[in-house]
Amino acid sequence: MLNRRQLLGAGLASTAIALPWLNPGVLWAQNAPNLGTPDLPTPGFRKMRLGAVDIIALNDGIARRPLAAEFVKNAPIDQVKALLASQNLPTDYIDVPFTAFLVVSGNQRFLMDTGFADNGGPTTGRLVANLAAAGYKPEDIDHVIISHYHGDHINGLRMKNGQLTFPKAKVHVPAPEHAFWMDDARMAAAPEGMKGAFGGVRRVFKDLPADQLVRFEPGAELAPGIRSNAAFGHTPGMSTFTVTSEGKSFIFVADLTNIPSLFARNPDWAVMFDMDAEAARQTRRRVFDQIVKDKMLAGGYHFPFPAFGTIEPAGQGFQFVPMT
Numbered sequence: 429m430l431n432r433r434q435l436l437g438a439g440l441a442s443t444a445i446a447l448p449w450l451n452p453g454v455l456w457a458q459n460a461p462n463l464g465t466p467d468l469p470t471p472g473f474r475k476m477r478l479g480a481v482d483i484i485a486l487n488d489g490i491a492r493r494p495l496a497a498e499f500v501k502n503a504p505i506d507q508v509k510a511l512l513a514s515q516n517l518p519t520d521y522i523d524v525p526f527t528a529f530l531v532v533s534g535n536q537r538f539l540m541d542t543g544f545a546d547n548g549g550p551t552t553g554r555l556v557a558n559l560a561a562a563g564y565k566p567e568d569i570d571h572v573i574i575s576h577y578h579g580d581h582i583n584g585l586r587m588k589n590g591q592l593t594f595p596k597a598k599v600h601v602p603a604p605e606h607a608f609w610m611d612d613a614r615m616a617a618a619p620e621g622m623k624g625a626f627g628g629v630r631r632v633f634k635d636l637p638a639d640q641l642v643r644f645e646p647g648a649e650l651a652p653g654i655r656s657n658a659a660f661g662h663t664p665g666m667s668t669f670t671v672t673s674e675g676k677s678f679i680f681v682a683d684l685t686n687i688p689s690l691f692a693r694n695p696d697w698a699v700m701f702d703m704d705a706e707a708a709r710q711t712r713r714r715v716f717d718q719i720v721k722d723k724m725l726a727g728g729y730h731f732p733f734p735a736f737g738t739i740e741p742a743g744q745g746f747q748f749v750p751m752t
């Protein structure tokens with residue numbers, strides 16, 4: 429029998445295990461009743477040029493959830509609401525967008541994270557339509573690169589009927605992330621609330637042909653000009669990806685923060701989905717400092733659309749400034 433520490437892996441906080449929230453693929457997809465419906469961006473894609481490379485933000489949708497006290501684990505709800513109000517944001521709910529990125533480099537196309545496909549709620553699952561609007565078919569994707577194994581990032585690899593959404597793509601995954609979630613002993617020992625997340629990972633990866641799955645060690649170069657970086661904390665193996673072309677750099681930070689209006693402004697705040705809050709906090713500060721120092725463009729999976737822009741120091745933390 430594994431104890432809690434072994435279950436979650438070295439360095440993972442034992443508090444994470446108590447959360448029944450670790451199947452965000454299910455939770456994120458639900459819109460709370462009586463809170464209205466989020467406005468989805470139209471068009472749901474945005475293209476930018478980085479040196480010789482095109483980077484295209486592809487929105488999969490937005491989920492609206494009531495702002496609950498446990499959303500920020502280590503700050504009083506009044507402070508959370510005050511920070512939202514100071515930015516003219518609603519205080520009774522939170523809109524969390526889901527935006528993947530397509531990198532077109534020469535004749536190779538790399539998709540970073542996947543959205544939900546048809547496995548999510550009514551205001552998700554738009555990625556393939558937005559990909560089409562940007563001029564690409566699912567068969568055009570040569571590589572899918574996965575940041576981490578939470579449902580909102582991987583469920584779109586496979587449709588509800590089991591079919592692969594991007595049938596020709598090699599799927600690149602962080603080796604430590606894959607090892608963590610595919611460990612059957614760890615799944616067997618996991619509390620009920622966490623089993624769904626392990627099951628969701630198996631739905632996507634269990635039958636993936638071996639020659640389509642590419643495990644990388646975080647830090648490795650995945651293709652010329654595309655490098656992975658270890659960014660552990662939110663999950664045991666989360667990785668960010670840096671794209672460099674002609675001296676310019678873009679970094680996809682995945683879930684370095686959930687919505688930046690809370691967690692870039694207060695990098696020490698922990699969203700309930702951070703599996704090791706302390707490691708996530710340190711990673712957040714380190715990566716944001718680096719982005720500012722290197723003047724990189726940054727894209728985040730849960731950043732407000734177009735989900736890429738610059739990061740600037742603000743108060744005790746940082747501010748995301750979306751590209752206009």
Ligand SMILES: [Zn+2]
Pocket residue numbers: 578580581683729730
């Ligand atoms: Zn996420």
